[in-house]
Amino acid sequence: MEIPVESFYLPEGGGGSLQQRIRQMVAEGILAGRFRAADRMPSSRGLAAHLGVSRITVTLAYTELVAADYLTARGRSGYFVSEGVPVQPEFRPVPKVESSVDWEALCGGRFSRMERVERPEDWRSYPYPFIYGQADPALFDHQNWRLCALQALGRREFETLTADRYERDDPLLIEYLLRNILPRRGIEARPSEVLVTMGAQNALWLAAQVLLRPGGHAVVENPGYPGFRAMCAQAGARVTPVAVDEGGLSVDSLPAGVDVVFTTASHQSPTNATMPVARRTALLRAAEERNFLVVEDDYEFEMSFLKPVSPSIKSLDSGGRVVHAGSFSKSIFPGLRLGWLVGPEPFIREARALRAQVLRHPPGQLQRTTAHFLSLGHYDALVNRMKAAFAKRRKAMEEAISQHDLKVAGQGGFGGSSFWMEAAPHMDTEEMALRLRAEGVLIEPGRVFFHPGTEERHFFRLAYSSIPVGKIPEGIALVARAMRGM
Incomplete structure (x- = not known):
């Protein structure tokens, strides 16, 4: 059977090149079962005229589909749908039925009702x-990021790209974090004290889950990052808001019996206040005297262009009471979803085990691409x-x-x-x-x-x-x- 040329349509505004869109259109038709094995495709000249594209664009798309075994070429007879393409099972549509489960009561909206900053997708x-x-795409280094991604996809990086690392992280990325990123924050750490995460959000969630038990007591800044409240509540902890002033979180206002204090000391969210060094040392002194821990979210460290930033709280920590979280979301791009946790080895061991239960490890190709981007100087x-x-x-x-x-x-x-x-x-x-x-x-x-x-x-x-x-x-x-x- 010959597939009529009218079966193909390219909507306006699609992503990718014309060649990629034609290839995708044909593959989707085959996978959906609209085009069957041995069906003859329209000629490249006919399809090009119908779609309003050049003949070479269609020919190249057909050639790639042949290489992927979606199509076969038969000399001068043209292109046909391959005999080996997957065939979708033919199920009869199942009529929609109302669920007998009260999902609202069962789930309780424990996660979906947590408020967050909203913005339109467009x-x-x-x-x-x-x-x-x-x-901002005008600022991002597209070319060098692409080159680093290609390098990470190369044969020499095959093991990094494809291997299941279980609980381990990319050693090249860890090395750069230890030698370059963390020292800028005044932090010295060993590999066993660092964990790569899926962004700061994931890092902070891991910290809350490991450090807080049901009935525990957490302090968050007010106003502050809404995610802190949500993560502490999900861990079953009692959450106390403490007001911030021009110096960030007020140490004198900390309540009794607190287990963990969450703070954005270097660049308070959302007021932008910076906690003075004297207050940071006072917070650490209070943590020692009152036996609580501090989780420091250093989310916008790199964006200090007016004057040098203060040392991180973690860099002043001599008692092993601070867990430090950072991210590449603000400095590279938010969709990268790569961050890190730094803390005492027993804490990192537990956070690593918890991460393994949820997502094993961040994708190896992303870790290696970022490591190349950092080590080659593109990040700076x-x-x-x-x-x-x-x-x-x-x-x-x-x-x-x-x-x-x-x-x-x-x-x-x-x-x-x-x-x-x-x-x-x-x-x-x-x-x-x-x-x-x-x-x-x-x-x-x-x-x-x-x-x-x-x-x-x-x-x-x-x-x-x-x-x-x-x-x-x-x-x-x-x-x-x-x-x-x-």
């Missing part, structure tokens, strides 16, 4: 995206490029904020990529965010950062990691206008 289509933690070049761009954007933000008399509640003294803003007390920034979205402006309302029962609705965050510098003045003007309108 945020890149908005002209003024003042949202946090997203990568990327960070320097981001610092220079962020410094310009921050200056543009400061000028626009000042011009429109907006109030900054926290901007930090080391750099970073955002401002913590304060509106008039009567304003609800969630309502303001909805109004601004209609004008193409995305901001992050601040309510979600506050512990339940302590919410303040007149704060919001403006980030500049992914907005072009030329868009900042007009975007801030729209924010100011929306505030005046409320």
Whole structure:
């Protein structure tokens, strides 16, 4: 049977090259059972004319499909669907039935109801995206990342690419962390004290699960990263919020009987406050005297372009009471999902065993690609490029904020990529965010950062990691206008 040319259609806006899209279209038709073994494909000339592409594009797509055994070529007779293609079983559609299980009662919404900072999936289509933690394609080193990925896919790296490492991490990545990344934070560690994780979120979850038992007592910052509250609650711990000030978490306000303190000391989330060294040493002294542990999330260390950062809490730790978490999400790109934990060897041993039960280890190819990117100097070049761009954007933000008399509640003294803003007390920034979205402006309302029962609705965050510098003045003007309108 000859497959009619009208069976093929290329929708607009698809991803990949024309050749890749044609190859995918044919393969999907075969796998779905629409095209059967021995069916004859349209001629390359006929399909090219129908799709409005060059004949060579179709010929190359057919050639790759032959190599993949989806098609066979029979001399001058043309291309046919291969006899060896997988055939989908023909099941009759099963009518949908209502489940007799009360899933809401069974699951209890223990995980899905945890609040998080929301942003639209199509945020890149908005002209003024003042949202946090997203990568800017204009700054990213696509070419060298691609070369590192190809190197990690090479035959010499076959074992790293394909092997199940069980609980072990890529030794090349661990070596670079120990020799370059951690010393910048003042941390000296051995391989047995470091664990590679699927980003900082995974690192912090592992820490909460290992360090907290049901009925334990955790302290989180208020306002603070919402994930801390969720992870501690999932571990069955009691969570106490402690207010932050211009120096971050207040040590004097720590309650009695605490087991673990979670802090973003270097760059407090979301206020950007930096904990002074004197307060860091006071926190460590209190941990020794009152027998609690500290989990330090050093999530934006590299983005310090105004002046040098303070040493990490872990670097000051002489009693083995600090677990340090870091990530490449802000400095490379968030979709990479690679981070690390540093802590005493007994803790890392338990975290490694727990990680193995959940995901074994982060993908070897990702670890090795990142290791090459770091070791070849591309990472430092990327960070320097981001610092220079962020410094310009921050200056543009400061000028626009000042011009429109907006109030900054926290901007930090080391750099970073955002401002913590304060509106008039009567304003609800969630309502303001909805109004601004209609004008193409995305901001992050601040309510979600506050512990339940302590919410303040007149704060919001403006980030500049992914907005072009030329868009900042007009975007801030729209924010100011929306505030005046409320």
